[in-house]
Amino acid sequence: MMKSSNNFKGYSLLVISLLLCLGVRSQLTTDFYSKTCPTLLSIVRKQVQNAIKTEMRMAASLLRLHFHDCFVNGCDASVLLDGDNTTEKFAFGNINSARGFEVVDAIKSAVESSCSGVVSCADILAIAARDSVLLSGGPTWRVLLGRRDGAVSSATQANAALPSPFEALDAIIKKYTDVGLNITDVVSLSGGHTIGLAKCGTFDNRLFNFSGTGAPDSTMEASMLADLQSFCPVNGDSNRFTALDRNSTDLFDNHYFKNLVDGKGLLGSDQILYSSDLAGSTTKSLVESYSKDLKLFFTDFANSMIKMGNISPLTGSNGEIRKNCRAVNS
Ligand code: HEM
Structure with a gap:
């Protein structure tokens, strides 16, 4: 009896270390916030609706922000971070071009007033992009959620990763x-x-x-x-x-x-x-x-x-839930 229980423990340890070695990460899910922020999707939808009522082009700008986020270091809201000229906002494809940051701030603050400290800025971008497409007459889909926000924002990385309109x-x-x-x-x-x-x-x-x-x-x-x-x-x-x-x-x-x-x-x-x-x-x-x-x-x-939206997300205990989408938590 003793021997088989030891065998079992040894086997479990082996499986756990194997999984850790393989770097198995948590997966994104559609119901990630169903308990912690059940009104999330309707809050974001309303904010995107308001934004495009003011300016229809904002739908396009929000869609592009999610793309520019995901291609650089994964969908981790790195594109939203303010900083000096070494940050993503200063990359060729973003400077004087990427826009919609104030709308993301407004969505984040509406989300924070209902569910404080639980929804990542990276997830807000993913939902806002989906809503922007739908509200422009395009298709819809169930957005996978559970991303966390990163701490790195690099213009050099963005310049290397974002496609240019002049490329072959x-x-x-x-x-x-x-x-x-x-x-x-x-x-x-x-x-x-x-x-x-x-x-x-x-x-x-x-x-x-x-x-x-x-x-x-x-x-x-x-x-x-x-x-x-x-x-x-x-x-x-x-x-x-x-x-x-x-x-x-x-x-x-x-x-x-x-x-x-x-x-x-x-x-x-x-x-x-x-x-x-x-x-x-x-x-x-x-x-x-x-x-x-x-x-x-x-x-x-x-x-x-x-x-x-599934490119290299930070999940589980990696990354953080930013309080302000423009800055890492102190
Ligand atoms: C080969 C890949 C791509 C290249 C080279 C590219 C390049 C560009 C450029 C140069 C602009 C105009 C920016 C400006 O003048 O300020 C633009 C705008 C835009 N891009 Fe792309 N893009 C690419 C892929 C994508 C993808 C994958 C998406 C989304 C799924 C996307 C969504 C948009 C949208 C919606 C706009 C208009 C943004 C606005 O009006 O604010 N692009 N893109």
Whole structure:
């Protein structure tokens, strides 16, 4: 009897150490706050509704914040931290560009008044992104929750991890595969550009002297090119904004993909999903499918958002629940 109980203890210890060695982490779940903050989802929904009633573009800005959070060091709210010019807010893709921080503050303070100290800023971003898509006419999904907030925010890491609009398709695909996403995720998530705006400076490289050729990007459709050349003239204001999807700017639909098929993608990184050489063997056929099949796009987008929201979360006793989304707890 004594011997078998010792055997059992030894076996349990072995299993526990094996699990620890394998780094088994707690999983995110949809009901994480069901006891500690049962009203969380309705509080966030109301705040996002208010924010986009004031400014429709805020839906796009909140969606992008979640993307920029998750690609850098996992979904840990690192993008929200204030700090000096070494922090994520100062990375190329964020500086003078990422926005919505005041809205996140408002959501956080509404959440804190009902359930103090239990909901992470990283989870708030994930829910706000889902609500932004839904309230723009897009699909919905059950958001996985239980992320905790990190303490590190690095512009250098963000510059290395965030895709740039000037990059080639192989480099972009690599940035997705580096965080565990695949080619379907590359294409479906790029569909986030069905809402929101971009500055001239992010696509004017295509308008006059593309890659040193002395000519515009030949993959851009002629009337759109003419339009954008006068909207973003050489030596004009590179901070002027125009719609990523000129067809239905505020509506989350599949026009982004129809645009790509018509040569009307705004960013170089958008159009190469359809027009580059590599697209033929990787992304082009999915762009075509999404351009014809809204339902397929919605299903894939929702699945990819869940995958993106699962990039290296801090869970269990790792990280913390920030009191203020802009600063680590002292
Ligand atoms: C190859 C990948 C991507 C690149 C190179 C890229 C690049 C950009 C750029 C340059 C802008 C304009 C920023 C500005 O002018 O201030 C932008 C805006 C935006 N991006 Fe992306 N993006 C990518 C993927 C994504 C993904 C995966 C999502 C979401 C799922 C997303 C959502 C958005 C949204 C919604 C906006 C508009 C934001 C606003 O109006 O405030 N992007 N992106």
